[in-house]
Amino acid sequence: MPGSPRTSVSAEHFDKVYRSKPDPWGTLHKPYEQEKFADTASLLPAGRFRSALEIGCGVGALTRLLAPHCDQLLATDCSAAAVGQARQHCADLPHLTFGTLRVPGELDAKSLPAHLADPLDLIVMSEVGYYLSGPDLDLTAARIAALLRPGGHVLLAHWVHDEPGTAPAAEAAAEIVTGHGVHKVFRDRADLRPIEGRTCHRHGNSYRLDLFQRVV
Numbered sequence: 005m006p007g008s009p010r011t012s013v014s015a016e017h018f019d020k021v022y023r024s025k026p027d028p029w030g031t032l033h034k035p036y037e038q039e040k041f042a043d044t045a046s047l048l049p050a051g052r053f054r055s056a057l058e059i060g061c062g063v064g065a066l067t068r069l070l071a072p073h074c075d076q077l078l079a080t081d082c083s084a085a086a087v088g089q090a091r092q093h094c095a096d097l098p099h100l101t102f103g104t105l106r107v108p109g110e111l112d113a114k115s116l117p118a119h120l121a122d123p124l125d126l127i128v129m130s131e132v133g134y135y136l137s138g139p140d141l142d143l144t145a146a147r148i149a150a151l152l153r154p155g156g157h158v159l160l161a162h163w164v165h166d167e168p169g170t171a172p173a174a175e176a177a178a179e180i181v182t183g184h185g186v187h188k189v190f191r192d193r194a195d196l197r198p199i200e201g202r203t204c205h206r207h208g209n210s211y212r213l214d215l216f217q218r219v220v
Contacts (some may be wrong), residue, residue: 021083022086026063036209043161066161068094111148133162
């Protein structure tokens with residue numbers, strides 16, 4: 005992994021961002037975000053998921069695309085303000101539940117609602133990994149794998165930062181975890197098998213998508 009931030013970005017930071025500006029990244033209306041989410045959902049394997057967890061739901065833009073594929077979907081974010089917006093945005097989808105969840109500290113079965121306490125069929129994490137420190141990212145990957153049933157899937161989507169060596173001088177390379185670096189942490193795990201992955205380019209931005217399956 006090409007470097008790590010010293011500490012994970014705090015939940016309080018994200019809560020402040022979401023309280024100061026609804027949908028701060030424009031996920032509900034920007035063409036780049038809409039196309040990225042559609043690409044992400046297109047990687048879902050065929051069939052329906054009995055139980056699913058979304059980590060980093062933001063205001064619920066990707067949540068709406070995941071919902072038709074799941075019997076039960078718990079959409080979570082570390083920011084209570086974001087979760088409130090997501091709940092309102094998806095109010096017409098009664099099979100969804102919402103909650104705050106800090107990773108990796110609360111990423112375990114005892115922190116999930118009772119109906120999701122069994123091993124999960126699907127975990128989706130979008131635009132979260134590079135906000136974590138190296139140790140926290142490693143622990144998040146381990147806990148995601150532990151929550152999946154054998155044969156269950158994890159789907160990752162992350163914007164690709166400039167790689168070390170090309171980053172602006174103001175951003176020291178040692179402080180950056182790139183989108184590719186996040187996904188490498190998961191690819192290097194013996195208990196996860198890569199199924200499909202690609203780097204996509206939209207509107208001058210790039211992002212990495214990867215689908216993994218829990219090794220039986």
